Amino acid sequence: MPSSSSRGQRPVAARGASVISSIRCSTVSSTRPRRPPSHPEGQAVVELALVLPLLAVFTVVIAQFALVARDQLALWQTAHDISRRVAVATDPFGEAALLRSPRTSIDIVDGAVTVEISRRTNLTFAGFDFLRRSITLDAQVSMALEPQVAFTSDVGGDEFVARGP
Numbered sequence: 546m547p548s549s550s551s552r553g554q555r556p557v558a559a560r561g562a563s564v565i566s567s568i569r570c571s572t573v574s575s576t577r578p579r580r581p582p583s584h585p586e587g588q589a590v591v592e593l594a595l596v597l598p599l600l601a602v603f604t605v606v607i608a609q610f611a612l613v614a615r616d617q618l619a620l621w622q623t624a625h626d627i628s629r630r631v632a633v634a635t636d637p638f639g640e641a642a643l644l645r646s647p648r649t650s651i652d653i654v655d656g657a658v659t660v661e662i663s664r665r666t667n668l669t670f671a672g673f674d675f676l677r678r679s680i681t682l683d684a685q686v687s688m689a690l691e692p693q694v695a696f697t698s699d700v701g702g703d704e705f706v707a708r709g710p
Contacts, residue, residue: 620684
């Protein structure tokens with residue numbers, strides 16, 4: 546039987562070694578073009594340019610939310626002030642008639658005053674009203690009517706008894 550080397554072929558062990566060495570050679574000496582050096586400053590500018598519109602819209606939405614929240618808090622404070630004025634008034638029904646308006650309802654039932662206020666507020670986008678949207682804010686506050694207490698002009702006089710320790 547003729548050997549494999551007599552036919553012009555290498556032995557199997559030699560063939561495997563040459564494949565391994567050719568693989569090693571191909572990985573060591575690459576013919577691919579080298580990559581140009583990256584510029585991280587330019588990449589940061591591009592990323593900022595992509596994110597900046599989203600950041601601007603997010604900031605405007607947060608600002609609009611803060612404005613609506615401020616209006617709602619002011620409405621609650623106004624309803625509280627009106628209900629307090631009616632609750633401590635000597636004539637609560639007369640005071641309620643003075644403070645009533647088209648957007649304010651004041652009800653006195655069972656020794657409590659309830660004030661409801663509604664207000665429409667426009668939603669603006671960066672100060673411009675091109676959205677043409679508005680929402681209605683409502684506030685309701687209830688407070689007990691205060692009993693009328695008659696004070697004498699001489700509160701600290703002879704009638705006042707101080708308690709000791």
